[in-house]
Amino acid sequence: MIPFDFDYFNPETVQEAYHLYHSLTEAGREPVYFSGGTEIITLGRIHQLYTDAVIDLKGIPECRTAQLDDEHLYLGAALPLTAVEEARLFPLLMKNVKEIADHTAREKVTLGGNICGNIFYREAVLPFLLSDSSFVIAGKDGLKVQSIHDVFEEHIQLAPGEFLVQTITEKNFLTAPHVNIKRKRQWDTGYPVVTVAAAIVGRRLRIGISGLCPFPFRSYEVEAALNEPALSPEQKAELAISHMPAPILNDSEASAEYRLFVLKNTLTDILVAFEGMGRR
């Protein structure tokens, strides 16, 4: 039950959406883009988000693609997470999103909504960070393709009115050896204490982490530590821990110290698993 009122628009093209946003802003309104809308609905209810105009992106065909060509995978930002799972095109992403919320909620939560959301876990971005994917952004000059590393730093970095339309991932990456481990406070339900996504690309381990800090990240210092050839898995994990960004979360899911304990064990397990694979 949302205590405030808003208008609702459902544009059919990228241009229409972008122009709507600008004309509404110029008219002194506070528009937001809406795809699954789960955060807008739930945070709005408890006065943690306000808008007076909602622009629903679900009706824009580009935002609903799930398409694989000879070189790339294109996924629309307004695809529900269950659609990403059922498409079975990106194994790491599939495993990753299966850990988000719950199955029914994932019928509504979208890929773009998770990546661009206010709730800071944004776990679905990890596979894209690891794969050096590109984002298709709608802006004033129409669509542009940008490296994820240029537009995602802790959270999506967009100019007012810009929005995420699609992700583009190189096909080669889709078959990279990978794991996605989400560790929870207790048993199988809830937000992560930490989520780690990892993949081997060109014999180097890539790591993305969510739930440790109030943002998801991929850190080259951390990866350098984990790829240090002379060290044992435990030593690598230990070294990687010393390169984690700040601040480490300390909240109702876990204390900061415990998060690092869990992370270290998780990293060690991943290293051991990949070493095993390498030996085979």
Next chain:
Amino acid sequence: MTIVSVTLMINGEERTTEIRYADILLTVLREKFGLTGSKPGCLNGDCGACTVHVNGKPMKSCLMLAIEAVGEDITTIEGLKGTPIQQAFIQHFAFQCGYCTPGFIMNCQALIQAYPDAGDKVIKEWLESNICRCTSYEEIEAAVKSVLRSEA
């Protein structure tokens, strides 16, 4: 405040009412149409008590605006009558207080339709979406499996 008139397809009937754009589907089902079988439990997408079907798929009606449901095919617990899963819930004692039951049944029914031969892994993945605090999970498992088996 913008009030709009909308027509929704609910349980096979066209129903017209006035809504705010900010109204969630759950509120409209309950307050406008008296379809109170869908229950509020958290209004946050966490408990599943408000689960309905949208085009046959399970949907937490607290996570959907009513305006988003225009043109979609909505089924609520009131639209489900005499299904094997409802009978199985009764036979297996799969509820106590009954508050989560409509949402659970809607989710189970969607599962049965989507994966008539679902195994443990898929059942677990789907049914984690609802909370039963009286905790009839064992009985719910027996109920859903009895239907899956007989339809498989």
Next chain:
Amino acid sequence: MEIIGKSVIRREALDKVRGRAVYTSDDTSSSVLHAKIVTSTFAHANIIAVDVEKASAVPGVLAVITGEQLPLTGEEIRDRRPLAADKVRYYGEAVALLVADNPHTAAKAAALVHVEYEPLPVVHSPTDAIRKDAPLIHENVDEYEREEGADPITFTNINNYTKIRKGNIEAGWRESEVTVEASVSIPPSDHAAMETRAATAEIMENGEIHITSSSQAPFMIKRLLSTYFDIDVGKIIVNTPFVGGGYGGKASVQQEILAYLAAKAVDGRKVKLEYSREQDLTTAPCHVGLDATIKLGSTKEGCLKAAEIVYLFDSGAYSDKAVHLSRAGAVDCTGPYDIEHIWCDSYSVYTNHPYPAPYRGFAHSEVLFAFERAMNMLAEKLEIDPLEFRLKNAILPGHTTPTQVVLNRSTVGDLPECLRRLKKMIHWDGGKPTRINERTVRVKGISCAWKNSTIPPDSISGAILTFNEDGSINLISGVVEIGTATKTVLAQILAEKLQMDVGNIHVKMTVDTQTTPEHWKTVASRGTLMAGRAVLAAADDAIVQLKNAAACVLRVSKDDLVVANSRVFVREEPERGLDFKEIAYGYQYPNGNAVGGQIIGRGTYIQRNMTHLDKETGAGRPGPEWAVSAQCIEIELDQRDFTYKVVRAVCVLDAGRVLNEKAAWGQVTGAMSMGLAFAGRETFVFDEKGRMMNPQLRTYRPMHYKENPRYLVDFVETPHLEAPYGARGVGEQGLLGVPAALANALSVAAGTALNRLPLTPETIWRAKAKEEASNR
């Protein structure tokens, strides 16, 4: 005819699977106005000002209410204004109340109420609250009006103090050769019923007040509203439709008071107040926390001699049910063992937490967590098998309880049989760890439990049976159908008694306090005993009427008549008789003459020979019977990560007599599951300012489907002679021993004493780290 024990389908089943079962908030008629509460953002603060101007100005807002003029409320001590004035004492406390013509306007306006606070130091635990320099949460608890029996200590945070003195504790220590001391801590948590609290209120022109509430205690609402607001008790009519889960949490009276105030502020128009999930977790009464110290002593052979106990129950900001909880904790302050010398001080202590409601087990699972941890620690020290240790000391007929009641087989059941069966079922291995792999061990932890229901000595229950002209019977009882299937069980009791088809008994599912006889509260596993006895009495009453009518018509002595199969007939000649339908509405002779009238059976039950507790020793008879059980939780712990999974949960309980097998099984496993979630995960998390950090179901997480372990349940049947067909309560037992059994298993697996809940991997990791640090 054998109806007792059969898994009769619950009578409301079809409505529940079709979405037709009606709960309080399902009243969606457009004439209903909507109330919303504004809650405190501080755990402890002076209220400097409440500015309602902006909120009042919102179109559609009909009233804004604040607390200054409201009376003090509280079940045993009147220490709480329904809306805080002067001071807030917990995060989430109701400060103002609005009424608007729709819910979103009410919510919008609620956000515009501005409260200015001056923060005060926050008391985070009962242990902190009893320190000499602790801030006083209530300046002088002694000044509040209170019921006899509540025993606060002036100028402290203690709002109740109960003493148990059995035997001679000094002698106990002299006889003890081996001793242990355990300190345990349980933070407050919640019931988290799927239906949040809701109530509607309407005041009629004749002064009648109509309340509908998601409550386990409609008759208490009536009584308390009458007391608090000085209203004739008969003018208050409380309705309870189906209740979407209670577990004790809906036995407190809170939202009903606010709904009444809201209706009063809008000229009596019908107002609905629905708590959001966040309010249900923060504002509404919670599950009590406990800090405890247990000292146990025994002989070298493991014969228990002395128990010295201090319980500090976390009363939170107000006393309400905490007074009673701390008393119940004292009554069964030990586990179910024969101990000659017992000394217990049980306190209810104010903190800046939410205040507690009853919670399934009513202080027993908390007390047993403390006591049964100490039992395992002592067994370990004695190097005795913890199951054999319990068996050796198990409470038996002839023994006395902490309140010095001498037990018999009917009042205590058969704990040794529970333990013996458990031992067999779980293939007991002494509780030693079994290594699964390099990192993982599997361990079985056990615990015993007992419970007496310490309800007021004069608690009553009544039942009415009205016959329909087709010979079927309407069963009317004040028990609220909260999910326990008690109303179906009552129909079984009646069908068994009258030897008739249970299908011909119609059960009135809702309660309205004007036409339904009182059942004290639907709590404490008292439904079957008290309402069951009332139904049996009503059946006896109806039988007399049936026989009288039939004796007259058949011209036989009523002593020669028998009732069965919806007929009254001559014992020797079963074909000579009358169907119920021929006499249910009076008998009509062929010439038109009629005699008799509608058969209406009535029955009541009041507790027999209960007493108050002696102030100095605690001696007294608190409740009719104890139910006992033995439980096992088997876990697999990863010794590196301290993550674990519950492999199975086992409960052997003395049910007296199982009345509806599947319903009983569901009650027991449901309770075990709640206990596991409570022990393993559920807790409120407060920040340093006392603000609750997890007031949603995505952060406060009950057990979900895939986390549910396998359950095994077995019923011992030692009849409780006073109860219908010998039945003992089954709704709470399953939970009672679970936290202790889980902690006992994990303590062995982790190799360190785990005496704090919840038992998350982080808790275990912390305990291990602490132990390693102290070993260095």
